[in-house]
Amino acid sequence: MAYKLLENEYDIEKDDNKVFNLNEIETCFTDYFLPFDYVLGDYSYGKLRLKGFYDKNNKKVTKINNYNDIDEYIKKYCAYNCKFFIIKKIKKWYFLLNCVLNMIKYLYKG
Secondary structure (H helix, E strand, O other): OEEEEOOEEEEEEEOOOOOOOHHHHHHHOOHHHOOOOEEEEEEEOOEEEEEEEEOOOOOOOOHHHEHHHHHHHHHHHOOOOOOEEEEEEEOHHHHHHHHHHHHHHHHOOO
């Protein structure tokens, strides 16, 4: 299921503890996070914190925001055993293609 945050669509990449809450993330999510390919949301002392990450192929990727290093980031900078989720930005063309495929499946269902 896709979620709209500002002008981008996102899928839940990981949410093992089922802590993703759209209403809560909407209060913290600003245009600062729009360029990132992934957003990590972690709960530390009952408060939601957000951090953006880029895919390794993104030209803006650095060591501190590389999605490949997200597990290391969680271990170093998040509270021990914290609950977290990761959302992934859906590329516009992918989102449109997915909509068309779902429509075709629906039409040929019956």
